[in-house]
Amino acid sequence: MTRRIGIKDVAREAGVSAATVSLVLNERATSRIPDVTQERVRRVAQDIGYAPNTLARGLRTRRTQTIGFVSDRIATTPYAVRMIEAAQDAARENGHLLFLVNTDGDPALERDAVAALQAHQVDGIVYACMWHRAVEPPAGLPAGSVLLDARPVDGGFASVVPDDRGGAVAAVQALVDAGHRRIAYLDIDEDPLPLASGLRLAGYLEVLEAAGITPDPALHVRGTSDVAGGRDAASRVLELPADQRPTALFCFNDRLAMGAYAAARHHGLAIPADLSVVGYDDQQLIAAELDPPLTTVALPHHEMGRWAVEVLLGVRERPDPDGAEGGVVLMPCPLVRRDSVGPPPTRGPGRRRG
Amino acid sequence: MTRRIGIKDVAREAGVSAATVSLVLNERATSRIPDVTQERVRRVAQDIGYAPNTLARGLRTRRTQTIGFVSDRIATTPYAVRMIEAAQDAARENGHLLFLVNTDGDPALERDAVAALQAHQVDGIVYACMWHRAVEPPAGLPAGSVLLDARPVDGGFASVVPDDRGGAVAAVQALVDAGHRRIAYLDIDEDPLPLASGLRLAGYLEVLEAAGITPDPALHVRGTSDVAGGRDAASRVLELPADQRPTALFCFNDRLAMGAYAAARHHGLAIPADLSVVGYDDQQLIAAELDPPLTTVALPHHEMGRWAVEVLLGVRERPDPDGAEGGVVLMPCPLVRRDSVGPPPTRGPGRRRG
DNA sequence: TTGAAAGCGCTAACAG
DNA sequence: CTGTTAGCGCTTTCAA
Numbered sequence: 001m002t003r004r005i006g007i008k009d010v011a012r013e014a015g016v017s018a019a020t021v022s023l024v025l026n027e028r029a030t031s032r033i034p035d036v037t038q039e040r041v042r043r044v045a046q047d048i049g050y051a052p053n054t055l056a057r058g059l060r061t062r063r064t065q066t067i068g069f070v071s072d073r074i075a076t077t078p079y080a081v082r083m084i085e086a087a088q089d090a091a092r093e094n095g096h097l098l099f100l101v102n103t104d105g106d107p108a109l110e111r112d113a114v115a116a117l118q119a120h121q122v123d124g125i126v127y128a129c130m131w132h133r134a135v136e137p138p139a140g141l142p143a144g145s146v147l148l149d150a151r152p153v154d155g156g157f158a159s160v161v162p163d164d165r166g167g168a169v170a171a172v173q174a175l176v177d178a179g180h181r182r183i184a185y186l187d188i189d190e191d192p193l194p195l196a197s198g199l200r201l202a203g204y205l206e207v208l209e210a211a212g213i214t215p216d217p218a219l220h221v222r223g224t225s226d227v228a229g230g231r232d233a234a235s236r237v238l239e240l241p242a243d244q245r246p247t248a249l250f251c252f253n254d255r256l257a258m259g260a261y262a263a264a265r266h267h268g269l270a271i272p273a274d275l276s277v278v279g280y281d282d283q284q285l286i287a288a289e290l291d292p293p294l295t296t297v298a299l300p301h302h303e304m305g306r307w308a309v310e311v312l313l314g315v316r317e318r319p320d321p322d323g324a325e326g327g328v329v330l331m332p333c334p335l336v337r338r339d340s341v342g343p344p345p346t347r348g349p350g351r352r353r354g
Numbered sequence: 355m356t357r358r359i360g361i362k363d364v365a366r367e368a369g370v371s372a373a374t375v376s377l378v379l380n381e382r383a384t385s386r387i388p389d390v391t392q393e394r395v396r397r398v399a400q401d402i403g404y405a406p407n408t409l410a411r412g413l414r415t416r417r418t419q420t421i422g423f424v425s426d427r428i429a430t431t432p433y434a435v436r437m438i439e440a441a442q443d444a445a446r447e448n449g450h451l452l453f454l455v456n457t458d459g460d461p462a463l464e465r466d467a468v469a470a471l472q473a474h475q476v477d478g479i480v481y482a483c484m485w486h487r488a489v490e491p492p493a494g495l496p497a498g499s500v501l502l503d504a505r506p507v508d509g510g511f512a513s514v515v516p517d518d519r520g521g522a523v524a525a526v527q528a529l530v531d532a533g534h535r536r537i538a539y540l541d542i543d544e545d546p547l548p549l550a551s552g553l554r555l556a557g558y559l560e561v562l563e564a565a566g567i568t569p570d571p572a573l574h575v576r577g578t579s580d581v582a583g584g585r586d587a588a589s590r591v592l593e594l595p596a597d598q599r600p601t602a603l604f605c606f607n608d609r610l611a612m613g614a615y616a617a618a619r620h621h622g623l624a625i626p627a628d629l630s631v632v633g634y635d636d637q638q639l640i641a642a643e644l645d646p647p648l649t650t651v652a653l654p655h656h657e658m659g660r661w662a663v664e665v666l667l668g669v670r671e672r673p674d675p676d677g678a679e680g681g682v683v684l685m686p687c688p689l690v691r692r693d694s695v696g697p698p699p700t701r702g703p704g705r706r707r708g
Numbered sequence: 709t710t711g712a713a714a715g716c717g718c719t720a721a722c723a724g
Numbered sequence: 725c726t727g728t729t730a731g732c733g734c735t736t737t738c739a740a
Contacts, residue, residue: 006717017727022719033725054473055418056717059409059732066453066474074439078432078638085428088456092463097470099420100454102442109446116451119408120420227643255639284432285609285640289581360733371711376735387709410733413716 005050014044021045025052058121066097067312068117070138071128072105079283079301080130083148086305087126094313096123110138118142124312128305132161132196148308149301151195151328158311158318159328160304164196167297167333168203168250171278174295174335175248176211179343180276182219183208184237184246186230186256189222197252200280204250219246223256230259231266238267238275247344248276254283257294257340272342282336293338300331307331359404368398375399379406412475420451421666422471424492425482426459433637433655434484437502440659441480448667450477464492472496478666482659486515486550502662503655505549505682512665512672513682514658518550521651521687522557522604525632528649528689529602530565533697534630536573537562538591538600540584540610543576551606554634558604573600577610584613585620592621592629601698602630608637611648611694626696636690647692654685661685 011018016037024033024041044050058064069087074080084100091098099117103109117125118140127137128148135150137157147159175183185204187197201220208215221236223229230251237246251257257279261271269275271292279287279296287294307329310316321327365372370391378387378395398404412418423441428434438454445452453471457463471479472494481491482502489504491511501513529537539558541551555574562569575590577583584605591600605611611633615625623629625646633641633650641648661683664670675681 007719008717018717019719019728020726023726026719028719037726051469051473053413053475053717055409055413055475056732057719059407059413059717059734060719062732064409069454074435074442078435081428081432081435084454085456088428088454092455097453097455097474099451100423100438100442101446101451102439115405119405120451121407121409255643258643283639285637289612361735362733372734373711373713373736374709377710380735382736391709407733410716411735413718413733414735416716 005048007050007052009048010041010045010050013048014041016041062121063123064121065095066099066120066122067091067309068099068101068113068120068122068125069128070101070103070110070113070117070125071130072103073130074100074102077130079281079299080149082301083128083305083308086302087128087148087309090306090309090313090315094309094315096309096313098309107138111140114138114140114142126308126312127157128308131194132164132199134195144312146308146312148304155321155326157327158321160307160311160331161328162196162299162304162333163330164199164333165203165206166330167280167299167335168200169207170333170335171280171295171297172204172207172250174337174341175250175276175278176207176213178248178276178341180246180248181211181213181344182216182244182246183213183248183250184219184221186233186237186249186251186260187220187222188225188252188256189229190225200250200252216244218244223259225253226255227259227262230256231262232259234260234263235266238263238269246275248341249278251277251279253281254279254286254294254296257296258286258290261290272340274345276341276344278341280333287336288338290340292340295338295341296336297333298336300333304331359402361404361406363402364395364399364404367402368395370395416475417477418475419449420453420474420476421445421663422453422455422467422474422476422479423482424455424457424464424467424471424479425484426457427484428454428456431484433635433653434503436655437482437659437662440656441482441502441663444660444663444667444669448663448669450663450667452663461492465494468492468494468496480662480666481511482662485548486518486553488549498666500662500666502658509675509680511681512675514661514665514685515682516550516653516658516687517684518553518687519557519560520684521634521653521689522554523561524687524689525634525649525651526558526561526604528691528695529604529630529632530561530567532602532630532695534600534602535565535567535698536570536598536600537567537602537604538573538575540587540591540603540605540614541574541576542579542606542610543583544579554604554606570598572598577613579607580609581613581616584610585616586613588614588617589620592617592623600629602695603632605631605633608633608635608640608648608650611650612640612644615644626694628699630695630698632695634687641690642692644694646694649692649695650690651687652690654687658685 007018010021024038101113125145129150151159221233223233279294282296282298287296319327361372364375378392455467479499483504505513575587577587633648636650636652641650673681
């Protein structure tokens, strides 16, 4: 673990001073050092395996080439780790190392984490949530930090969140384009309701309106955010009289959609022949494994993770805090077309057993 | 991001020297400083919000209170992130920050990562794989590092892996205890075969032998490691003549088990009345959501992650490299009993159409 | 019992 | 063009 060779060793071997070595290796050759000298220094450094001690450098320059990533939760939503992965990649590409801190959302831990990160003089902090939320950033979060999958309640920080409304628009529009007019929204039932719930509802209503479809309140149902909840909620709309029954379901997430599949099977409805379904999240091991594979909307976790550290490091332009969105950037949620959407059945959903 | 108050500020406020402050705050009161002075120093430090600069301290002491966690892959196996979570928790509990580096298994990136970590003078490195593997640790991995979910091909490092054989024993024993005699093993078909495959097979055979059951080679089938593979493999054994057909399935993982559920449904077999199934991995969003909930074996990711950093930091005893297992510790895989195991059907699996 | 002084390894002024 | 000098903020002898 002990680093031995230092800049002095290089200097001695190359027959120059430590300062010269530093200048050459950092390409601060503002005062032109002869190419031969430069070459020699570089070669020696290479040969003896010199690597600068980042601590010493950081102490001097106040930049440590490290960033902090504090997240409220990591393991709960499996696909959200893509944010971490992307953040780490972006950090590496920019010569930075990433400190990962998981706080379970505990405010005391968050404060401690921020303090510890500051004590280590990180060059910046990204504060990440695993769901799109409005948050009060932890006390002491330094200016210049960026929020990931979270928008600051009082502004003041750059932030990136998924464009849930836009994603819902894409999903519901696909259904409308396929010819559907009676489209249900299987929403979730949680307290507090996540921002995404309302935003996706807004997108759903927006498309209906644009298509001249009057929203039917009976087609907006809620269920717990799991397979059972999806099955129950779907059953409720599927049991409606034939002329009120939806021909398509827009589900808040893929788990709900999985439940909707079960309900459709139970009601003898084939997907997509009798019923079209669109999910949200593009959750691995669910969306693509369902039968038929589920058309769904992907959350741009990767893009958001990368965006956050690139803005943090100044590689990408920081959003204008006085702009329309107040410094929060909406990342598009692309529609992933698979096989669960088709035209509505000709004479309303059939009812075939077995 | 700039830390302002330093030890000198505390010293000035408290009317002592920086050295005294350091002594007091680090509890190196070997030379007894009067309690009143100590108290005053501590209070001042607290009041003005002093936190030592870790870089400067590290430069001096050669300990940085940081560790590196390099993993081959993070997002691919969702449940494996529990290792990271646990490692991070253990690091925090011991006053350390964790650098996360993801290498995608690229040897060049691994070397770079190790070098970068060394340049930052981490106190130790854990090298983690997302599947139980035998690995050649990256060149330059410092002595004292610990391997996680990986055993070193040539020894030399402390390491922790799941006890796959033991987990299989627990699973198959549960089946035998329920009365089953014809138990199939749905193995995976990959090249190279993961260590876990052979180890679980060994556990399976061990239980059969102990129970006086002659293993039937026709009941050891392989499929690709996904739902489709599980369905196909399960179908193959379920189509066997009634007297050769298994009454229970031990599946290499939960995805295969999910496929086995589909096959059972297709064959008109109820679980667990007609067919018992045990999985492996206890994969969230699968195992518990299946109908009926799947009895399976949990991978001790959490325990392994914690173990790794605790050994790394010397909080937990390091395994003896000259011991029986050569420094690799087997972490138990507990059986999670849910509802997919029952006694075998009285007259062989029935054949009822849904 | 406490303070002064010497670095940890590096970079950034400033001389030469 | 290059070397000397002075720290970055802390810990740790060594003297007083």
